[in-house]
Amino acid sequence: MTAVVNVESCSGCGECVQVCPxxxxxxxxxxxxxxxxxxxxxxxxxxxxxxxxxxIS
Ligand code: SF4
Ligand code: SF4
Structure with missing residues (x-):
């Protein structure tokens, strides 16, 4: 299992980068x-x- 990004809909906001521990x-x-x-x-x-x-998939 791992987080997977849908690049088609990702806006590039960077929120996920900030929250990943x-x-x-x-x-x-x-x-x-x-x-x-x-x-x-x-x-x-x-x-x-x-x-x-x-x-997560
Ligand atoms: S939080 Fe922002 S940068 Fe991260 S996957 Fe979602 S849209 Fe893309
Ligand atoms: S925040 Fe980081 S560690 Fe947590 S699921 Fe997302 S990529 Fe994985």
Whole structure:
């Protein structure tokens, strides 16, 4: 299980980067990108995303 970003709907706001406690998310070409090796599946980014662009799967 890891957080997955839908780049089609990601607005590039960076909220998820701010809330991730493990610094697993970086911005790549103005879209959020999750490092699955670092993500701890906590769900904080899912709750923080204003465009519902992150899911855990
Ligand atoms: S699920 Fe948690 S650890 Fe994983 S990217 Fe989102 S905020 Fe970071
Ligand atoms: S919070 Fe959502 S819309 Fe904002 S950068 Fe992260 S994935 Fe994209």
């Amino acid at each position: 493990l610094d697993a998310i970086t911005m790549q070409n103005d879209k959020a990108s999750v490092d699955p090796e670092v993500c701890g599946d906590c769900g904080a980014c899912v709750d923080a995303c204003p465009t519902q662009s992150i899911s």
